[in-house]
Amino acid sequence: MSGDAAIRIRDLTVAYHEAPVLWDIDLDVPSGTIMGIVGPNGSGKSTLIKSIMGIVEPAGGEILVFGKPFSAQRKRVGYVPQRTSVDWDFPTTVLDVVLMGTYGSLGWFRRPGRDQINAALHAIERVGMSDYVDRQISELSGGQQQRTFLARALVQQAEIYLMDEPFQGVDARTERAIVEILREMRRLGRTLVIVHHDLQTVSHYFDLVTLLNIRVIATGPVGDVFHDENLRKTYGGGQEFSLRR
Amino acid sequence: MNLILSIILIAVVTAVACAIPGTFLVLRRMSMVTEGVSHSILPGLVLAMMIFGTQRAPILVLGPALMGLALVVLVEAIHRTDLLAGDAPLGVIFPALFSIGVIIISRRYAGIPLSENSVLIGDINLAALTQLRVGDTAIGPRTLYVMSAILVANVLFTVALFKELKVTTFDPGLASSVGIRPAIVHYAFMALVSITIVGAFEAVGAILVVGLLIAPAATAYLLCRTLRGMLITSAVFATVSALLGFALAYVLDSATSATMAMMMGLFFLLALVFAPRTGLVARLHTRRRRRIDFATTLLVLHLIHHAEGERNAPACTAEGVMQHINWAPEFAGEVIQRAVAEGVITEHHNVLMPTLRGRSRCRSVMPWEGCEDPSIDQPAVTSEENQ
Numbered sequence: 001m002s003g004d005a006a007i008r009i010r011d012l013t014v015a016y017h018e019a020p021v022l023w024d025i026d027l028d029v030p031s032g033t034i035m036g037i038v039g040p041n042g043s044g045k046s047t048l049i050k051s052i053m054g055i056v057e058p059a060g061g062e063i064l065v066f067g068k069p070f071s072a073q074r075k076r077v078g079y080v081p082q083r084t085s086v087d088w089d090f091p092t093t094v095l096d097v098v099l100m101g102t103y104g105s106l107g108w109f110r111r112p113g114r115d116q117i118n119a120a121l122h123a124i125e126r127v128g129m130s131d132y133v134d135r136q137i138s139e140l141s142g143g144q145q146q147r148t149f150l151a152r153a154l155v156q157q158a159e160i161y162l163m164d165e166p167f168q169g170v171d172a173r174t175e176r177a178i179v180e181i182l183r184e185m186r187r188l189g190r191t192l193v194i195v196h197h198d199l200q201t202v203s204h205y206f207d208l209v210t211l212l213n214i215r216v217i218a219t220g221p222v223g224d225v226f227h228d229e230n231l232r233k234t235y236g237g238g239q240e241f242s243l244r245r
Numbered sequence: 246m247n248l249i250l251s252i253i254l255i256a257v258v259t260a261v262a263c264a265i266p267g268t269f270l271v272l273r274r275m276s277m278v279t280e281g282v283s284h285s286i287l288p289g290l291v292l293a294m295m296i297f298g299t300q301r302a303p304i305l306v307l308g309p310a311l312m313g314l315a316l317v318v319l320v321e322a323i324h325r326t327d328l329l330a331g332d333a334p335l336g337v338i339f340p341a342l343f344s345i346g347v348i349i350i351s352r353r354y355a356g357i358p359l360s361e362n363s364v365l366i367g368d369i370n371l372a373a374l375t376q377l378r379v380g381d382t383a384i385g386p387r388t389l390y391v392m393s394a395i396l397v398a399n400v401l402f403t404v405a406l407f408k409e410l411k412v413t414t415f416d417p418g419l420a421s422s423v424g425i426r427p428a429i430v431h432y433a434f435m436a437l438v439s440i441t442i443v444g445a446f447e448a449v450g451a452i453l454v455v456g457l458l459i460a461p462a463a464t465a466y467l468l469c470r471t472l473r474g475m476l477i478t479s480a481v482f483a484t485v486s487a488l489l490g491f492a493l494a495y496v497l498d499s500a501t502s503a504t505m506a507m508m509m510g511l512f513f514l515l516a517l518v519f520a521p522r523t524g525l526v527a528r529l530h531t532r533r534r535r536r537i538d539f540a541t542t543l544l545v546l547h548l549i550h551h552a553e554g555e556r557n558a559p560a561c562t563a564e565g566v567m568q569h570i571n572w573a574p575e576f577a578g579e580v581i582q583r584a585v586a587e588g589v590i591t592e593h594h595n596v597l598m599p600t601l602r603g604r605s606r607c608r609s610v611m612p613w614e615g616c617e618d619p620s621i622d623q624p625a626v627t628s629e630e631n632q
Contacts, residue, residue: 091272
């Protein structure tokens with residue numbers, strides 16, 4: 001867990017109307033690690049990701065990406081949206097979606113050329129989707145859709161990746177394939193922040209975990225903070241959690 | 246310029262100029278906003294007339310264009326308050342703006358000849374007669390020049406900002422995270438939409454312009470798998486509808502703009518029914534195929550269960566199947582025929598038997614049902630993901 005903080009959050013508060021969605025968040029994500037963000041529905045997981053990317057305006061606090069505000073570091077951050085937030089009937093193909101990952105490096109007006117297409121095809125190959133390059137995205141299974149968005153993230157050549165429930169609606173085989181890709185990304189020194197909901201797999205997939213419920217209940221190495229007491233604090237006392245670890 | 250040729254050119258140019266931004270309006274789920282923009286033309290025009298103190302000057306176009314943008318901004322502002330859901334903000338704003346226009350007209354410009362007919366459906370023939378003059382020479386219909394300029398602007402805008410329009414429509418989150426600000430693209434685009442509507446207003450009126458913007462794009466949406474394809478297809482449908490609409494209007498002696506819009510509606514209807522993947526016919530076909538596919542599996546499963554004990558049990562005949570699974574004779578016959586053709590069952594002297602292939606199909610579809618062949622240990626067939 002060496003290295004500087006890839007993401008450093010201090011006193012972050014986000015509110016919709018008057019109710020806080022995130023309250024006084026302090027969080028460090030060391031570079032080169034995989035951090036899971038878990039918490040119940042409405043605990044602010046997606047909002048946290050969106051505030052890091054400047055999509056949501058914080059009411060207060062500071063977010064630094066490699067020591068600078070996000071606006072100065074856009075190109076170093078990649079994003080995988082929640083599957084349910086995507087319009088799957090949009091007339092676009094797998095290659096087209098993956099190419100969107102190159103738009104950031106192109107800037108305004110310039111179009112993707114040979115280099116970008118090659119990079120996209122390479123990323124598509126890495127996620128095992130080469131047979132589906134020209135498929136319209138509505139013709140893909142849930143797992144294939146998720147792989148497509150993972151390929152788009154890969155092609156962004158970012159150093160930090162923010163992923164909103166990348167395992168949602170995928171079959172077990174795809175989930176294993178995605179985890180493999182994530183681990184390879186970590187080997188290459190990437191930092192991954194992943195919103196996750198399956199508590200059973202947290203200790204297998206992540207180095208660090210943040211338990212979130214509007215406030216940070218606990219954050220740190222999975223072995224240190226991912227235990228029943230913290231889970232009760234996060235998800236409420238009524239429910240018993242048995243973690244097979 | 247020949248009058249008929251002028252009308253045809255205006256029809257085609259206007260239709261294509263509308264179809265291009267229409268594609269993005271459909272994808273952005275903003276179709277009905279165009280209705281609002283087209284109605285805010287009236288207040289925009291009369292306000293511009295008041296401010297500039299003239300009734301005929303090119304600068305007056307600014308009024309409606311700005312009013313169209315103002316409408317978009319207002320609707321979005323109300324939408325953001327979360328107090329009104331869906332398209333209610335639009336329903337509140339545009340009649341309000343429109344009525345302001347009506348009130349000003351009735352108070353100050355009571356003498357203006359403003360035919361309801363031309364406001365609602367426009368008059369392409371009249372537009373073709375109004376010539377643009379340089380000095381004393383008429384150089385062709387004014388509307389044709391205006392719409393051609395708008396068409397060129399729309400094409401240039403779409404080509405130059407193709408990837409920006411695409412990504413801000415498909416995934417605004419990604420767009421803003423990579424520095425392509427959706428708001429900038431959005432308002433630039435809506436400004437162009439407003440100008441397009443103002444330009445097309447004269448030829449096709451406030452209601453039919455909505456049809457010109459949306460119908461060809463909606464038709465293309467049902468047919469196309471890529472954005473580029475959708476843009477080209479909607480332009481083609483727009484052109485064909487304009488030409489056929491004109492021809493039909495000529496024969497029937499009906500209003501050209503209305504006949505054009507009707508052709509566009511007709512093409513949409515055809516696509517709705519016959520589109521290869523998304524059309525109603527294709528869907529019915531798929532549903533029927535799936536039903537028979539499943540019935541075939543069910544048949545094999547039924548035979549497996551009954552073949553286990555008494556080999557020639559009455560349940561393993563066509564009659565038995567009909568009785569046990571409660572299928573109509575016609576449907577049962579079709580399923581049995583299909584199952585035999587696919588080699589998942591065999592038929593000998595009227596007795597149906599599951600084959601090995603049938604067993605492995607059942608195993609892959611319903612692994613919990615225990616379809617192992619009692620005699621042979623077959624390797625499990627893995628099911629392809631989501632096929």
